[in-house]
Amino acid sequence: MSTTVKAIDIVVSDLGAAIEFYRRLGLEFVPDPYMPDNHAGCDLPNGLHLMLDTEDMRRKTTEGWTPPALGRTFLTFEYDGPAAVDATYAELVSAGVHGLQEPFDAPWGMRYATVADPSGNGVDLYATQPAS
Structure with missing residues (x-):
């Protein structure tokens, strides 16, 4: 199959x-x-x-379905560079979107941030850090 x-x-x-x-x-x-x-x-x-x-x-x-208290799935968007992650996060938060995690340099080599969509679903924003 x-x-x-x-x-x-x-x-x-x-x-x-x-x-x-x-x-x-x-x-x-x-x-x-x-x-x-x-x-x-x-x-x-x-x-x-x-x-x-x-x-x-x-x-x-879906019989018996109810919304979960917390989202369990995060949709993830990749950006061209770390500055684009920062700019997108800032634009979304200034438009009233709930920021869950401000942009940070993750130990796995990415610039990472997280927001919530209007229903509370997680949305990650990331870019690979340039090689040093």
Whole structure:
């Protein structure tokens, strides 16, 4: 049996706020014409599809589902350099996004920062540090 990961689904509280947040990170979500208030999708390179579903949609499609107290999955964005991580983090936080971890030089050789999307899902921002 062969399987392929084709899509990742992020559950959000407010679809419009999530679409705007991810737009700031360069992703363009398109609301589904059949469920414009509950589902949107974004095609990524290599055939991967990223989806946003509202909590209401998830409750309707998964019996007994409730939002977790804390997110367990973090979507990660790679940047060209450390300055871009710092600038993106600063832009997001100044726009009211909740910063979870200010940019720092990680011991594994990356500039790293973390914010929360409007529903509290973690979003990491990173860049590989230049070789010294």
